[in-house]
Amino acid sequence: MTAFVLVSGPFTGGWVWREVAGRLRAAGAEALPLSLTGMGDGPAGGPETDLETHVADVVRAVDACGAAEVVLVGHDYGIHPVLGAADRRPGRVARVVYLDSGMPGDGDAALALAPEGTVARDGFVAPPSGEGWARWGSLDGIPAEALDRLDRLAVPQPERTLTQPLRLAGAPFDRPTTGVLCTANGSGIAMVEMLVASGPPAFRVLADPRVGFLELATGHWPMLSAPGDLAEALLRAAADEGHRVEAPEHEAWPAHAGAFLLDVPERPRDRRGRVDLHLPEAEGPRPAVLFVHGGPVPPDRRPTPRDSPTLLGYARYVAGLGAVGATLDHRLHDLADYPRAAEDLAEAVDLVRADPRVDGDRIALWFLSAGGLLSADWLAAPPPWLRAVALSYPVLAPPSTWRAVHPRFRPVGAVAAASPPIVLSRAGLEHEVFATAVEEFLVAAGEAGAELDLVEVPLARHGFETLDHTEETRAAVARATRAVLGRLLPTAD
Template identity: 55%
Template sequence: MTAFLLVPGTFTGGWIWDHVARLLGEAGDTAVPVTLTGLGEGDASGGSGTSLAAHIDDLVRIVDAMPGEETEVVLVGHDYGILPVLGAAALRPERVARIVNVDAGLPQDGEPALVIELDPAVRERAVAAVTGPPEGPDSHLVAPPSAEEWRGRPGADDLSDEAVRLLARRAVPHPAATLVQPLPATGAAASVPYTGLLATRNGSTLELVHSLAAMGEPRVRALTRPGVTLFELPTGHWPMLSAPAELADVLRRAVAGEGQRVEAPEGGSPQHLGPFLLDVPERERERHGRVDLYLPDAEGPRPAIVFVHGGPVAADARPTPRDWPSFVGYGRYAAGLGVVGAVLDHRMHGVGDLATAAGDLAETVGQVRADPRVDADRVALWFFSAGSLLSAEWLVAPPAWLRCVAANYPMLAPLRS
């Protein structure tokens, strides 16, 4: 017998899984929708003092209460719920048959839930609740979104009006501490078979995962280990509301070991460190802060191209993108054509870093345009992969000096970790 423990994300309780639980039960499985401490409707405590450890303990108690070896326990985590799932699996790896991650990003040991939270309003409210002075009995809570805010949240575009009304009516304040406390760093959950469900309408795809794995992206590398499978769902971030039948079917298939595998790069050499496709002469570069300049053999101010790499790229990744053969090659090639090549190292280290990376780009553009060897009225921006997410403001209100915006294999949908 399979027992699915269905763990919800921020602001929600077990009720969000009701339809999926009913479908799993009709198929002969046991489904247990979980409401974590402090997130029950009418909870008198309001989640006061609730921690991530308390939510992990919630799941451990349920796992321990399951019948013996004849029951195959599957922990299913959505959104924030993946953190208590991983924490519980680390404490009871011998009892958990599989972890299923429902579009919840890839939090690592030692990281808090905020690394996978795409909604900036939620991130800001959580940090303010934890770091700010107490302003009343509910100051430790993150207020749930309004109906209008639910509709505008990342990944909500396929929710029906009825689903949005349900979320707005039943959502409760979330204990802020659970969102900022780190996942215990034990590594024990890595031994448990794992399935990831990618919501393609929310920007997560198998193609993206395979691409990041080929680049050797550390966070994605864990998906190449044995026992890991992936599925795509053509939904947004709440498939239990927008596609419950499809989600229930995938959960059953995951338990059967189905799904696609992600292979590690052949020969152990990441794709992004391979040679540049063109044979370009070597050329010296100048390093100025976050940008490398490749200068042409020409007199007078010259046009410039600012090359914007993709990501996320881990903060400790070495070499950094401006030292990758591809971007060194692009910089040299641009200079060989009589244009200043500017290669930027921006700080998109995680899905919550888009604003930081956009600031790095704006600062670099100003720095490049101020260089006397650059024609400040003739500048182009060339984006790659997820770096294309930084192109929005330049496309919405292009300045007069911006002569071209280019994008290679662009990613133009919100990105998850």
């Protein structure tokens, strides 16, 4: 028999699993919904209750379980005590299920993944209510009665459970693991594949053959919104079903290792620290386009972004058309690195504008992919010399699972009538969560009266410059480039 120990997220207890547990038992499994210390109907707790207290709660449940196979399920915050217990009872835990949760490791505190502005009073974090729960995850699919129950039964979370670091002797993925991803909350298998291919090194463990993934088309609280589907997913996880993600076969620039879609000749290049200048055949100071890559990009990735086919291709292309093509290696190595990447971008802008070969009053910034979040500062408070902002298959609002991104980086909320002219290239085959944010951005730009030139690429994927070599994508790149240079180059040029 398989026993599922079900550990819920913040502010909740074992009651939240009622429907799921019933379905698991009906299928012949043992279901143990766990109420942690201080969490509702769990053992009494107080301000002294910390993460180690909750780890001990899960360990006791594992020790008391007589089933041959124990599967630990951690939802949201619950993955922290689950991992702690699995680390202490490696021989008893057959599988860990990450239910729409983060990927904490040794030394990580749960507070890092809490919504910005989460504060404690008198040793506790108060639960949200009503639509306030959406700050902790999508409410998609939750019936009104279930949301009322969430409000009624939620309890304050002891602060130390969120601030005490998780301590692990082993690696979290040194055992069979399943990720159950809630697509309406922004996660999905396509996102995992992209992170494995091009994200920080920490995500490479997700390509381990012991790790599988299942999707649920619902929000962050599937035990309330889709209990039957969740129970089925947990049974499939215990049976070792699930999609396996393959690691890239090379360490070169991810998925974009092919050539640029346009055949552009090399231009003279001048390397200045993190910035390269690709120079046109023209006299006098020329306008410049600075290309800003996405990520996160591992610090050991070679080639670095400015030597990737995409940025090289764009920079050479605009240099051939009479502008300086500038590229940048910024330090977006992790989702928490956006402030540092923004500093690198500001320094690069100053360097480009100060170069005597550049007309510092005619600059455009071109953001690609997750670099799009860095556009927020420039859209909200544009300097007069910024003549255009270009966005290609951009991330314009972080998915809800990207909680480590500082709230300052929200272009959807930054666009305004005073924003510089915007040239946005939209990939028709974009990842759903990114496509939704682009649509929200277009609505916000329209309501603000911002000047926007939309370049539609219906049959293109994210990163289409090196993935989709078609007449449609070539025409789209040419059109977007003409739109940007049209704001930089006087007719006489």
